[in-house]
């Protein structure tokens with residue numbers, strides 16, 4: 001079976017210069033890739049037989065103290081059958097456009113993970129189905145808290161922060177579907193509709 | 206009669222008649238006996254509304270459970286509905302995202318009501334002097350008793366509750382100002398902005414914490 005290092009080499013062989021750097025640190029294999037082909041590569045890693053990175057452990061980002069360093073979006077992949085981990089990083093120039101393609105179409109679990117990266121770092125994920133803040137409230141205006149240029153206590157005075165926080169509507173954090181499943185009933189897939197109508201007890205196929 | 210409340214739905218109409226009669230009397234045998242009776246009843250049947258947000262809530266659960274047994278103090282019934290609660294116990298740090306929630310719960314509680322701030326975080330922001338955290342719930346709602354500790358031991362919380370009972374026993378029905386609430390501005394601030402800034406000033410080690418800007 002292929003080790004993570006071999007997977008990284010296979011990825012480099014398949015994609016050539018789009019793989020920017022391969023390294024190993026503390027037993028983890030790390031591959032830096034170009035933004036343009038990142039989605040294609042992740043799909044390749046997920047779907048190619050022998051690679052089978054079928055589980056997305058985490059999506060996160062790193063902003064380094066050094067202003068010259070790029071901001072990195074990090075994907076931590078795992079192959080459940082092969083028990084191998086691989087880390088993919090996309091370096092983004094901080095002064096440029098901070099957007100990458102969403103991998104929600106590959107792993108549905110990326111939904112909230114990407115929302116969190118958007119909320120904390122301001123990275124936008126194109127083709128994400130519902131990209132809005134997840135930890136901070138939706139009307140939060142101070143910026144992206146985990147960026148290194150964000151002051152620890154925030155930009156505004158405490159009084160202003162308190163005023164804005166109290167002005168938020170506690171119920172506005174939910175989308176309509178979250179508030180009422182009944183209202184979203186018609187948009188649900190058939191099997192889910194059936195389960196909702198008859199309860200969870202169905203036939204086990 | 207001058208019983209004014211900023212809160213809609215304050216229960217002043219029913220008590221109003223009685224209170225206005227009582228408040229025109231100077232403290233005398235009747236009013237002090239009435240105070241004694243009302244305070245005795247109130248202080249020994251406080252129904253807490255637990256607002257547990259963090260680690261302090263674990264210690265609060267320990268206080269309510271069999272070993273320490275909060276019900277010995279008449280707090281038999283945890284009230285998970287603010288409309289049936291007397292005392293709001295904020296156990297844990299309060300992020301700004303929850304600020305409108307605790308304010309709404311406080312507004313929904315009928316008078317007479319009291320608040321206990323349990324733990325360093327609820328009282329002052331504690332170790333979290335950050336962008337996300339309210340620096341003391343007293344910038345959001347009025348607080349009667351602060352219980353220090355991180356987290357306070359159950360004995361600490363019970364001592365705080367007994368202090369609150371003591372405070373309630375000293376109240377008087379004739380003192381209508383106890384039940385008045387003021388908002389300084391329509392945004393829902395109950396303190397003046399300068400006051401909030403002053404209360405939220407970093408102190409202790411925290412003054413060295415600002416790393417950027």
Ligand code: SF4
Pocket residue numbers: 259260261296297298323324325326327331332354355356357
């Ligand atoms: S005071 Fe300590 S125990 Fe309580 S919420 Fe804060 S950190 Fe947790």
